Amino acid sequence: MTVKESMKYYFQLPGRDLVNGLLFLHDDGGCMKMSDYITEGGVGEIYVEYNGEEEEQGEIDSGSDFEDELDELMNIGSEEEPDAVITAEDCSAEVNDNVNATEQTGTAGEIIEHIFVPDVGGAITRVINSPLKQNVRVDYPTQSSQVLNVSQPCQAAQDISGSVAKVAENGSDSEDYEYVPHTDDSGEESEVVEMRKHARKFRKKMGDSKMWADADATGAVPIDLVANVEEVVEDMEFESSDEDYSYDEDEDGNMVRRKSQFVRFNPDSDIPHFSLGMVFKSKKQLTRAMKRYGLATKRSISFLKSEEARVRAKCDWPGCPWMLYAAKTSRCSRFQIITFEDEHQCAQNRDNKLVTAKVIAKRYEHFILANPLWKIGSMKATVMKDMFADVSISKCKAAKKLVLDQLMSGMKSEYNKVFDYQLELLRSNPGSTVAVCLDPKEKEENIFQQFYVCFNAMKQGFKAGCRKVIGLYDCFFKGACQGELLDAIARDANNQMYPVAWAVVEKETNESWAWFIGLLIKDLDINDQGAGWVFISDKQKGLINSMRDYLPKAEHRMCARHIYANWRKKHKDQKLQKRFWVIAKSANREDFNYNKAKLAQLTPEGAKDIMKTDPKHWARAFFPIGANCESVDNNLCESFNNAIIEARFYPIISQQEKIRKKMMVRVQEQKTKSEKWNGIICPNIFKKIKANIKRTQFLEVLWNGKDGFEVKHLNSRGMRYIVNLEKWTCSCGYFQLAGLPCCHAICAIYKSGRKVEDFIDKCYYIDTFKKNY
Numbered sequence: 202m203t204v205k206e207s208m209k210y211y212f213q214l215p216g217r218d219l220v221n222g223l224l225f226l227h228d229d230g231g232c233m234k235m236s237d238y239i240t241e242g243g244v245g246e247i248y249v250e251y252n253g254e255e256e257e258q259g260e261i262d263s264g265s266d267f268e269d270e271l272d273e274l275m276n277i278g279s280e281e282e283p284d285a286v287i288t289a290e291d292c293s294a295e296v297n298d299n300v301n302a303t304e305q306t307g308t309a310g311e312i313i314e315h316i317f318v319p320d321v322g323g324a325i326t327r328v329i330n331s332p333l334k335q336n337v338r339v340d341y342p343t344q345s346s347q348v349l350n351v352s353q354p355c356q357a358a359q360d361i362s363g364s365v366a367k368v369a370e371n372g373s374d375s376e377d378y379e380y381v382p383h384t385d386d387s388g389e390e391s392e393v394v395e396m397r398k399h400a401r402k403f404r405k406k407m408g409d410s411k412m413w414a415d416a417d418a419t420g421a422v423p424i425d426l427v428a429n430v431e432e433v434v435e436d437m438e439f440e441s442s443d444e445d446y447s448y449d450e451d452e453d454g455n456m457v458r459r460k461s462q463f464v465r466f467n468p469d470s471d472i473p474h475f476s477l478g479m480v481f482k483s484k485k486q487l488t489r490a491m492k493r494y495g496l497a498t499k500r501s502i503s504f505l506k507s508e509e510a511r512v513r514a515k516c517d518w519p520g521c522p523w524m525l526y527a528a529k530t531s532r533c534s535r536f537q538i539i540t541f542e543d544e545h546q547c548a549q550n551r552d553n554k555l556v557t558a559k560v561i562a563k564r565y566e567h568f569i570l571a572n573p574l575w576k577i578g579s580m581k582a583t584v585m586k587d588m589f590a591d592v593s594i595s596k597c598k599a600a601k602k603l604v605l606d607q608l609m610s611g612m613k614s615e616y617n618k619v620f621d622y623q624l625e626l627l628r629s630n631p632g633s634t635v636a637v638c639l640d641p642k643e644k645e646e647n648i649f650q651q652f653y654v655c656f657n658a659m660k661q662g663f664k665a666g667c668r669k670v671i672g673l674y675d676c677f678f679k680g681a682c683q684g685e686l687l688d689a690i691a692r693d694a695n696n697q698m699y700p701v702a703w704a705v706v707e708k709e710t711n712e713s714w715a716w717f718i719g720l721l722i723k724d725l726d727i728n729d730q731g732a733g734w735v736f737i738s739d740k741q742k743g744l745i746n747s748m749r750d751y752l753p754k755a756e757h758r759m760c761a762r763h764i765y766a767n768w769r770k771k772h773k774d775q776k777l778q779k780r781f782w783v784i785a786k787s788a789n790r791e792d793f794n795y796n797k798a799k800l801a802q803l804t805p806e807g808a809k810d811i812m813k814t815d816p817k818h819w820a821r822a823f824f825p826i827g828a829n830c831e832s833v834d835n836n837l838c839e840s841f842n843n844a845i846i847e848a849r850f851y852p853i854i855s856q857q858e859k860i861r862k863k864m865m866v867r868v869q870e871q872k873t874k875s876e877k878w879n880g881i882i883c884p885n886i887f888k889k890i891k892a893n894i895k896r897t898q899f900l901e902v903l904w905n906g907k908d909g910f911e912v913k914h915l916n917s918r919g920m921r922y923i924v925n926l927e928k929w930t931c932s933c934g935y936f937q938l939a940g941l942p943c944c945h946a947i948c949a950i951y952k953s954g955r956k957v958e959d960f961i962d963k964c965y966y967i968d969t970f971k972k973n974y
Contacts (some may be wrong), residue, residue, distance in 0.1 A: 207248040214238060223248065242346065286434030295844040321700050440720065445870050463537065466490060472497040475525060481536040487512055487527055489955045492555050500550040512536070517554065518547030549589055556590035561600035564588070569604040573679075573850045577601070605850070609682065615854040616649045623652075632657030634702075634724050638716065651716060652853060653701035655724045656861075658868070662727065666962055667691045670830045671701065671721075673738040675709050682856075684851065685709050687717045690838045692830065694872075694970035695883035698837040705853060711743040718747045731755025734829045737835045739763040739952070740814075742941055756825055757820040760835035761785045772807040784811070785833050786821050786935035788943075793822040806900040829962050830939035871974045878967050881958060888967040889941060890957060898942035910949035925947040927958065938963065960971050 211223040212235040222285055226232055226247070239245045253552035277730040463480045466473070466487075473490040481487040488504070491514050495502035511528035513635035515521075528539040563571075569575055580597045584590055617813045619637055626635045638651035672690040688703040703722055721727070727734060731752030738744050739760045749759050765781050780800045789794040795818070801808035817823040821833055840850075878884060903911040908927040914920045920934045930936055935943040940962030942950060951956055963969060 207251070211248045211250070212238075213246040213248065218250075223553055234811045253830075276842050284310075289644050315766075327963065391572065459620050462531075475538060475541060477538055477541045479538045481527070484509070484512060484529075484536055491525065495553065495555045496560065496588065498545075500545065501550045501553045501555060503554065503889075516547060517844070518545075518550060521545055521547040523547075551589060551591045553588070553590045556584065556588055556592055558596050558599035558603060561592065561597065562603040565600070565605050569601055570608065572846060573605065575601070615852045619649055619652065622857070630656050630658070632660070634660075634720065636720060649853070651704060651706050651713065652857070653702065653704040653717065653720050654857065654861075655720070656864070659699070659701055659864070660724055661971045662868075663691050663699065666694060666964065666969040667699055667973060668735075668829050669733055670735045670737070670828055670832075671725075672835045672838040673718075673736055673744060674835060674841040674842065675741065676849065678856075679846070682852045686842075686843055686845075687713065688838060689717075690841050692832075692837060693967055693973045695885045697871075697885070698841050699973060700841055703860065704781065705856070709741060709743055711746050713741040714741070714747040715750070718744075719750050719784060726798060727752070727755075729754060733827065733831055737832065737838075739835065740767075756828065757818065758824070758833070759814065761819045761833040762835070764814055768807070768810060770812065774802055774804070777804060777807060781811070785819060788821050788831070788938060789932065790822045792933075793820060818969070821938065824938060826937045829938075829964055831935065831939040868974050870972075872963055873966060875971055875974070881966055881968070882967055883967055883970050884963060886941065886961070890947075890961070893942065893947055894957075895945040897948050897951070900944060901946050902945075902948040904949070910952060912945040926950065926953065926955070926960065 210226040212226055212231070213219065214222045214224055214264060215238055216222075224231060224234060235245055274297055308525065337619060358833070373535045405709045463478050464476055466475075466479055466481050468486065468490070473494045475490075481490070488507070491502055491504075500523075502514050503517050504512065504514050506513040507960060511526070513526045514524070516523040523543050523545050524540065524542045525538060527536050527538045529535065530537045530539070561580075564587075565580065565583070577594055577597045580601065581592060581594065582598070584592050623635045623637050627633060634653065634655040636651075636653040638653075639651075640646075640648040668691070670692055673687070674690070675685050675687050678684045678686070685708055686703060687706055687708050687709070689701045691699040691701050702717075702724060704713075704717050704720075706717070722731075732754040734752065734755045735758060736748060736752065736755055737758045745757070748755065764785075765778070768781065769778070777800070778837070780803065784793060784796045784800060787796055797808055798813070800811070802860040819833060821831055824831070845860050848856045848863070851859065880887070882890070897935075899915050901913045901915055903913075905911075908925055910924040910926070912922045912924060924931045924936070924946050926946070926949055928937075929946075930944050933943055933945055935941075936946045942957060946960065947957060950960060
């Protein structure tokens with residue numbers, strides 16, 4: 202509803218009546234008490250007390266019907282009919298029987314008003330019933346006087362709300378609504394003149410109110426909200442009788458504005474135009490017009506003297522004669538251009554001071570909201586192209602901050618609704634785990650601290666076919682909100698990311714990681730202290746401690762990319778990068794030692810530093826067998842964090858909703874995509890098989906007649922590997938580690954006349970992929 206200062210709001214306490222059960226809602230404390238009384242799914246009764254001010258919305262809703270009735274009411278009295286006066290006492294009984302009147306009811310302090318119009322006669326009597334004054338009568342007789350028989354029936358006109366009602370009850374210093382003898386030579390009654398005058402103001406007010414209603418429906422909030430509100434309110438003010446704008450009535454009875462002797466400014470023009478003697482509604486309209494002119498013509502305009510009653514502006518270009526001086530004059534009681542030099546002897550100015558951060562934010566608000574990652578350099582180039590202004594990087598950052606801060610300011614209240622969001626997720630996703638944790642140090646304040654989500658659909662899909670390999674990672678929020686996001690990402694049958702759970706925490710600490718891993722253990726049914734499970738992460742200290750405490754038997758790998766990033770700080774030679782990755786991906790210890798020795802030939806100190814981190818955490822040669830995962834990095838977690846980077850700009854509920862929608866769409870897309878696949882092996886796995894098949898052209902295989910094969914490389918090293926198809930092993934180490942046949946195993950399979958598909962673990966099958974989703 203529309204909130205006004207003249208309204209008072211009360212909440213009826215449950216189980217009490219109106220006499221002693223109303224709670225005055227005058228501040229946030231009263232509203233919080235009301236929230237405590239309302240139970241889940243309940244309804245609270247709120248009572249509104251009107252204090253002499255009626256709703257403007259009723260005026261808007263009444264539309265043209267009300268205007269027609271108002272015109273009809275104004276025309277009463279123009280006919281030559283006798284006058285009549287009807288008192289409240291004489292008409293009350295007749296109204297109940299014969300009059301169809303519209304009435305408004307309200308609480309103490311509200312004026313209840315009826316307008317009665319007799320069938321004959323030209324007088325209008327307004328009877329006002331008030332708790333303070335009973336049956337106050339205000340009569341408007343016409344020129345002739347004749348007493349009307351009170352027994353004659355009356356007809357009630359519709360209640361006039363809005364501006365007419367306000368004038369009737371409050372009065373005015375300059376206008377008297379008691380009868381004043383009409384002295385105009387035009388012959389019109391004073392009542393008709395007054396009613397037409399207020400009808401004109403009322404129609405204008407309704408049009409401005411509709412404009413506000415349409416603006417509110419869009420939901421968009423401009424950057425200069427306060428300035429726009431002031432300007433619109435200023436434009437909505439009614440025109441007083443001493444202004445130079447007058448009205449005449451045309452042949453159809455419509456009010457037409459009489460042409461003024463001064464040129465009026467047209468605010469609808471794309472490029473503002475000025476002329477000597479032009480008048481403006483206010484100083485604000487004038488200054489805004491000059492700023493629009495400077496931006497449109499790409500010239501810098503400065504205000505030399507800007508006071509309450511006068512404004513002086515000049516072009517900033519040295520020697521340019523363009524100048525404008527305006528002041529509030531007594532001739533028209535408005536701002537008027539008194540001195541104007543409309544000649545520019547300058548070029549367009551790249552250093553335009555009118556292009557402020559606020560102007561940039563308003564111009565590119567929609568671009569920034571649609572793309573929060575819009576780079577500052579691109580924004581600066583766009584401003585230069587569109588507005589011919591060479592703005593600074595800091596000004597572009599300030600403009601972007603204005604838009605994002607405004608976006609966030611309307612969403613900070615989301616943290617008060619986090620428990621409602623939790624209940625809705627649990628209702629719409631049965632079996633899911635949604636946990637909210639408050640700061641235990643501030644129990645009385647209820648300060649949000651952590652939020653955990655694990656949807657039942659993702660949980661069941663993981664248990665149906667994913668390998669027991671989980672990547673753990675964290676990322677920071679972006680924008681105005683502070684916090685971090687912890688996530689647990691698995692791998693589906695196609696070696697793609699499979700989000701299992703994520704959590705919002707205040708910051709990455711031992712306690713936050715312990716809380717997250719504890720909930721993850723429960724959701725994924727991780728037993729026996731993590732035996733047979735693989736967790737991949739970077740070198741977070743809090744995570745290492747939590748893994749040691751909760752999952753001591755699990756295999757804990759560390760992302761080789763982070764190991765290399767730390768190692769590269771000291772050994773920056775680009776040639777060493779390839780050597781590092783050859784060592785990390787060596788599948789057996791012989792190859793690992795050989796490649797490390799090659800690195801030691803280039804940098805002995807680098808070969809020593811590479812062993813500072815235990816190779817069992819990052820080198821493939823030291824990974825245990827059985828997890829069917831040969832990965833040495835945590836790329837899937839980084840891919841997930843990059844996929845939700847837009848959501849990380851938003852506060853808690855908006856962020857979680859964007860992540861939820863993204864995951865829901867991903868599940869549907871993966872389902873649809875898998876229906877078009879052919880064969881039995883997932884496409885990404887099949888690519889690896891094809892690459893290994895291609896390498897077999899450089900291999901030579903010897904077969905012992907059973908399951909033993911000797912495969913030799915036809916290169917300078919001449920390395921030999923032993924393959925056992927019955928045990929699914931190869932001395933290179935890749936076959937048994939990944940669950941996929943390496944190039945040596947494929948040679949042996951071809952030599953034995955079997956199919957490669959028979960030696961691929963079923964965790965890579967398309968049927969398994971469909972179970973994931």
